[in-house]
Structure formats: structure tokens, C-alpha cells
Amino acid sequence: MTVTATIDHGTTRDGLIQLRRRWSPSGPATATxxxxxxxxxxxxxxxxxxxxxxxxGIDTVAIDNRGYGQSGGKRxxxxxxxxxxxxxxxxxxxxxSLGLPTVLIGHSLxxxxxxxxxxxxxxxxxxxxxxxxxxxxELDGRAKTLVTLGPAIRRFAPGYEHxxxxxxxxxxxxxxxxxxxxxDPLRVDFVTISLALESIDAIRRARASVGDIDIPVLCVHxxxxxxxxxxxxxILSTVPGARRIVYDHLGHEVxxxxxxxxxxxxxxxxxxxxxxV
Numbered sequence: 287m288t289v290t291a292t293i294d295h296g297t298t299r300d301g302l303i304q305l306r307r308r309w310s311p312s313g314p315a316t317a318t319x320x321x322x323x324x325x326x327x328x329x330x331x332x333x334x335x336x337x338x339x340x341x342x343g344i345d346t347v348a349i350d351n352r353g354y355g356q357s358g359g360k361r362x363x364x365x366x367x368x369x370x371x372x373x374x375x376x377x378x379x380x381x382x383s384l385g386l387p388t389v390l391i392g393h394s395l396x397x398x399x400x401x402x403x404x405x406x407x408x409x410x411x412x413x414x415x416x417x418x419x420x421x422x423x424e425l426d427g428r429a430k431t432l433v434t435l436g437p438a439i440r441r442f443a444p445g446y447e448h449x450x451x452x453x454x455x456x457x458x459x460x461x462x463x464x465x466x467x468x469x470d471p472l473r474v475d476f477v478t479i480s481l482a483l484e485s486i487d488a489i490r491r492a493r494a495s496v497g498d499i500d501i502p503v504l505c506v507h508x509x510x511x512x513x514x515x516x517x518x519x520x521i522l523s524t525v526p527g528a529r530r531i532v533y534d535h536l537g538h539e540v541x542x543x544x545x546x547x548x549x550x551x552x553x554x555x556x557x558x559x560x561x562x563v
Contacts, residue, residue: 288312289340291333296380299372302358305329305350306377309336315345316563317389318381320411322374323348324394324420326362326450328355328472335541335550342554343563344389347381349373351396353481355472363445363478367488370399375408382409387561391553393417394514394538395485401522402488404503405495413502413560415553418511418538421493422518423486436483444480456512458537460544496521502560503528506549508536529556 290310298304307329319339323329329348336346350357352369364370374390382388390411392400397419404414439446452475454464467473477485505522507514509532516532523530531552536543541550 287341287343289337291337296377298352298358298369299376300369302352304352304358304373305356307332307336307348309340309346311340311343311345313343315340315384315386316343317345317387317557317561318384319344319346319389319391319557320374320377320381321346321348322390322392322396322399323351323354324396324418325477326354326474327467327470330355330472331467331470332541334547338547338550339554342551342558344554344557345381345384345386347377349377354474360445360478362447362474362476362481364481364484365444367402367484371403371406371408374399374403378409378411387412387563389413389415389557389561391415391417392419393541395420397421398485398488398492401499402492402495404501405492405498410501413504413557414499415504415506415557416519416522417506417540418508418514419505419519419522420485420514421489421521422515423489433482433486436479440479440483444478446479447476448479448482449476452513456538458539458543459508459510459535460537460542463539463542493521496525499525504553504556505530506540506553507532508538508540508543509534510536511538513538 339346352359388411397416457464507519
């Protein structure tokens with residue numbers, strides 16, 4: 287199926303410009319999807335995912351999260367986690383206007399956003415897919431110290447930047463994935479203290495709200511994930527009817543591994559099945 291890829295810009299409810307990518311099938315779509323990326327990256331890294339989903343009849347939109355990619359806002363910063371949920375809610379409303387079943391897809395930090403959103407009282411998608419969702423964090427000594435001092439630092443310097451110490455090997459078992467990302471001019475290689483503290487609180491809230499999720503859930507996670515421990519997503523198995531697939535030989539970015547498109551196909555097939563389209 288031929289796919290049309292477009293880029294446009296919208297405005298968030300608090301006035302930031304937000305870049306949106308869309309991959310639309312040439313024929314009638316059977317479903318829609320909103321894809322939310324992870325920390326440090328942007329929607330352009332999901333060109334192959336959006337194209338594949340559209341080839342399967344799923345009209346797909348991906349946004350650059352505020353503070354990332356080509357969207358507005360201070361880099362890697364959020365004053366209140368609910369701003370992320372506002373953006374998801376508004377984008378879901380837009381794609382729901384197509385009148386088709388909708389699936390929310392989130393990777394890593396985007397997976398944390400998506401799980402927390404689907405455990406909330408906000409208007410819901412019809413299904414949820416997450417990849418390596420950041421529902422737990424393993425902090426090194428420096429990061430633990432930073433978190434301990436974080437509230438005091440945030441009071442005076444909410445935009446304080448903590449540089450990551452990651453290298454090309456942490457993103458996927460295929461090291462070329464990380465090598466390409468390291469050279470990406472849109473990559474953000476730090477996190478602000480405000481975003482870090484908001485993320486930690488968001489993990490706690492999302493885990494507490496998992497029992498409130500009442501839509502179909504699919505989770506894919508690499509057992510060799512060096513950024514989000516595979517145990518982090520175990521809690522999603524408690525959602526009635528949820529499906530969790532752990533890939534023993536893959537790292538954090540399963541969609542970017544050599545078999546990534548096969549995994550996208552599994553996600554698309556699952557979505558078509560649970561949405562009944």
C-alpha cells in the first residue's frame with residue numbers, strides 16, 4: 287500500500303508550536319494511532335514505524351514532545367507532567383475526529399506518559415501499545431545524589447541540566463542504532479532537574495494507576511534493555527487481558543533492531559485484532 291508522509295505544526299493549549307508527522311495509507315484507513323517518543327529523541331526516528339503502520343491501514347500521527355525535536359519549549363524541560371498529558375489528550379481528540387478506532391503508542395518515556403494517561407480519567411484511546419515503558423528507573427550514584435538534592439536545586443534553578451553518560455551501546459543490541467542516534471543533530475543529551483523530578487513522580491503515579499486501565503494493552507520489551515530494566519514493565523501483566531512480549535536478545539529500542547519491522551507488524555496485527563477492524 288502506498289503511504290503519504292506529511293509534516294505540519296500545531297499549537298499546544300499553552301501556546302507552544304508542536305511538530306507533527308503523519309503517515310496515511312493511500313486507501314481507506316481502518317484505525318488511527320498516536321505515537322509518543324522517548325527521552326532525548328524526536329518523531330523523525332519513527333519514520334519506518336509510521337510507514338509500516340500506515341501500510342497496514344493504520345493512519346499514524348507522531349508528535350515531537352514539547353522540549354524535543356522541532357517542537358517549542360525549553361529543551362528537555364517540563365514544569366508539570368500534566369502538560370505532556372494535555373498534549374496527548376489534544377492530539378487524540380484531533381485524530382479521533384476521523385471517526386476510527388484509535389491506539390496510543392508510547393516508547394520509553396513516551397511509554398510512561400501513555401501508561402499514566404491511560405490510567406487517568408481523561409478521554410481514552412481504544413487500545414494501548416508500549417515499548418520499553420519507563421515504569422521504573424535505575425539510578426547511578428551521581429543521579430541518586432542529584433535526585434536527593436533535586437527539590438532544592440529545582441527551587442532556584444529548575445532548568446539545571448544533568449548530562450547523560452550514555453554511549454552508543456545502550457540503545458539497542460545493534461550498536462549501529464546508537465551510533466546513528468549519537469550523530470543525530472536533534473538529539474538532546476541532557477535532562478533538566480525539573481523533568482527528572484517530574485518523571486520520578488510520574489513513575490509512582492503511573493504504577494499506582496495501572497489497575498485503572500480498562501483498555502487492551504500490549505507491551506514489547508527487550509530483555510537486554512540497558513536503559514529501562516525489563517522488570518519495569520512486569521506490572522502491566524496485571525491488567526486483565528494484557529499481552530506482554532519480552533525479546534530475550536534485544537535491547538531498549540526494539541523497533542530499531544534488525545527485526546524491528548517484524549515487531550511493528552506484530553503490534554499492528556494485535557491492534558487490528560483487539561480493535562475489531
